[in-house]
Amino acid sequence: MPLVRQRRHLNLRLPEPSVPKPLPLPPSSTAIAPADLEKLQVLGHGNGGTVYKVRHKRTGAVYALKVVHGDTDGASRQEVRREMEILQRTESPHVVEYHGFFEKPSGDVAILMEYMEVGTLETLLKSSGTFSEPQVASVAREVLSGLSYLHAHKIIHRDIKPSNLLVNRKMEVKIGDFGVSKVMCRTLDACNSYVGTCAYMSPERFDPDSYGGNYNGYASDIWSLGLTLFELYVGHFPFLPMGQSPDWPTLMCAICFGDPPTLPQTASQHFRSFISSCLIKDSTQRWTASQLLSHPFLATT
The missing domain is CATH 1.10.510.10 (Transferase(Phosphotransferase) domain 1)
Incomplete structure (x- = not known):
């Protein structure tokens, strides 16, 4: 099966402290604006939203953009906000990378993430x-x-x-x-x-x-x-x-x-x-x- 190329990583054996410290929030501003992105294709639908493959018009960098529209139920939009709050606190090679969060006057909310090609x-x-x-x-x-x-x-x-x-x-x-x-x-x-x-x-x-x-x-x-x-x-x-x-x-x-x-x-x-x-x-x-x-x-x- 042409799946996983065998890669041996250094095992990460982090202790699990009884009172761990939360990660700090990064700066709230982002260098990427919605107008910088062009949609290339739809990657999937679900939970009241759509995930797009997008490209930065100037740099050519490719991302995944999860969009939940303003006319969707509030629970779905809240899930996107919760996902943003989690991802912007994390910095691990084993977690999908966060690149930005957008909210439009129409009520649309979107999170910009690392594009996982496979x-x-x-x-x-x-x-x-x-x-x-x-x-x-x-x-x-x-x-x-x-x-x-x-x-x-x-x-x-x-x-x-x-x-x-x-x-x-x-x-x-x-x-x-x-x-x-x-x-x-x-x-x-x-x-x-x-x-x-x-x-x-x-x-x-x-x-x-x-x-x-x-x-x-x-x-x-x-x-x-x-x-x-x-x-x-x-x-x-x-x-x-x-x-x-x-x-x-x-x-x-x-x-x-x-x-x-x-x-x-x-x-x-x-x-x-x-x-x-x-x-x-x-x-x-x-x-x-x-x-x-x-x-x-x-x-x-």
């Missing part, structure tokens, strides 16, 4: 087929490095899934779409609201009392990543048979009352152990991003 892991899975273990390990290293950075700065993504992990022409995988993310303002903040895609939600998001949901919200990102990596390997969402569409009651029962999915016996022992470490139902026992970066699966593949 698309998402979801589109790559559909076009190129399932991932090998080394390819899954390469994705895991990069996403975990991004999550380790975000969690160390009190940011919970809350919607990790194949369609929110983007790939550029260097085959680098970066975390994107922070519309439902949360910045933890205090160490004991809860993060149990029903946001994000329900299929990838962790048990504690459905039932915080039973699965340690008041411990912290960071563990929910690890569960979602485990399901994502599982899906890349087997080719379908792990809680459902191939071709079956998820529905809320079925998913909630499977996630809360069923056993976590396990990889087929053809998978290596290290890979199966890695996925199991992501899919521990008790969030207080689930491995952290920094711990998973030291797992033998990533050291041996």
Whole structure:
């Protein structure tokens, strides 16, 4: 499968401090204005908005521009603002880069971001087929490095899934779409609201009392990543048979009352152990991003 060129990154093993410091905001001004950009093509639609491939008229630089129009519901526009607030606080090679935010008198809001040429892991899975273990390990290293950075700065993504992990022409995988993310303002903040895609939600998001949901919200990102990596390997969402569409009651029962999915016996022992470490139902026992970066699966593949 012509997917991920194997690249070995220096493992990022950031500590996860009990009281991490938030990142400062950068200057609010931007050197790029809406009039500087020309639209080249539509990249996609969703959540009341459109994502365009755009080019800077003077420099020729190419970006992705996510636009939500003023006549769209307020929740969609608020998600774009939330994404801007998150991205402008981050500076990591494993997170999609932020380049500006625009708001027009008409009510349109737009966020200018790094253009990821290949698309998402979801589109790559559909076009190129399932991932090998080394390819899954390469994705895991990069996403975990991004999550380790975000969690160390009190940011919970809350919607990790194949369609929110983007790939550029260097085959680098970066975390994107922070519309439902949360910045933890205090160490004991809860993060149990029903946001994000329900299929990838962790048990504690459905039932915080039973699965340690008041411990912290960071563990929910690890569960979602485990399901994502599982899906890349087997080719379908792990809680459902191939071709079956998820529905809320079925998913909630499977996630809360069923056993976590396990990889087929053809998978290596290290890979199966890695996925199991992501899919521990008790969030207080689930491995952290920094711990998973030291797992033998990533050291041996």
